[in-house]
Amino acid sequence: MTLDARDPLDELLRETLRQDVAAAADSLGRLEERVMESLGERLPKRGILGNLKALAAPTRGGRWGQLAVVGATAAAFLLVGTLLGDRLPFGRHKEPLLLGAVPAAATKSVASRSSAENGVLFILPALNARVVSVVGSFSEWEPVPLSDDDGDGIWTTEIPLPPGRYEYAFIIDGRWWGQDPSADEYIRSFGEYSSVRYVGGGGDGA
């Protein structure tokens, strides 16, 4: 017997593995795209006013594009004010429009609306799952069902939560899963993982 002789059983195993890998790759192929599409559908549509408020909303990271728009708007207002100043009832002696004043005023209304609503979206891609729910400190660890309306394997639910810290885990067909990719942090609880989300604070939960 030579070393490179192929065993028929070995060949069969290799072929089966190849088919499994191909099937898995096929099913996961567009997963990320589908999650983003689904998120896009579920996010509330904003009108013109909403978009303007969003531009003025505070962000954790630097958004140079937003700053440019706000800055350009302020500059336009300043230019118009300068040109028309003498012709308007309130002249140049009035307080000038400060760059920070516009976003500050708008920010306040956006922030208060956000903290009043605090609908927290729980989203989980779970292909081929039959029943998905989320349990957590917000529900005394009783299951709250997620739904997959279009059968694309992306399960969601939105739960209104007041500001605070919430521990939770998903239950997929009876199996607990505590590592939500969109969690703010993870803890080990009873030897298993739980996800944590901060709502209305420094976390991304709100």
Place this chain on the structure above:
Amino acid sequence: MRGRRPIALVAALACIAALGIATAAVTLDDFGRVLAAIPIVNEARVMAAFELGLKSSCCGFPVSETYRLLERLAAVSGSAADKEAIVLAITQAIEQGIPVDSLLNKAFEGLARAVPLAPLGQLLEQRLRLLLESRDLFYSRGIFRASPGASVAAGATALQPSQFDGLLSNFGDALGDYLESGGSPFEGQQIYDGVHERLTQLSGTVLTTSDVDLVFSRIEPTDLTQVVLAALR
């Protein structure tokens, strides 16, 4: 298929709303009935504590949540002694004036995960010790809980009751999470960082920023090592 989304949302809201059943609906007699169903030996002590809790329900005792926990305990299978250990951990917290919300949360989670009742009771006792030691630490650093209704002068270190309870609850809970994640009690800086991160995240929402700053201006990493070691003794 899209029509099911509103139904799911309504179902989710209903689940949350069901948890918010009026606190006033739960009476001392209700507690007596559910305790008899467990049943427990130290019923008089537990009833006295719950009566105390009901009378001070204005100041944070979660009456309906406690009642629902007892209902679930009565419904699960297990030894009455193990169930009583869980009830006594809650009872002792009420007696000592310690906020019970984090203990209730752990108990609910343990029952949902079908954790055996004996280790669940031991874990709650450890969490209670952490809360007691944390409160002692606060007191030793001049951070107190103001009497309900009393005004708090600017710059004073007597915090509003809800703020103090919120701080203590999250502080002790963070220590418990650290230990249960396998952390060493001797890594004071690591414990400190974890507690700091958690309280900072809650600062400005459920906790007042100035109160959080006050705590960290008076507490050192070595204090946390001592708190954890004392709770483990």
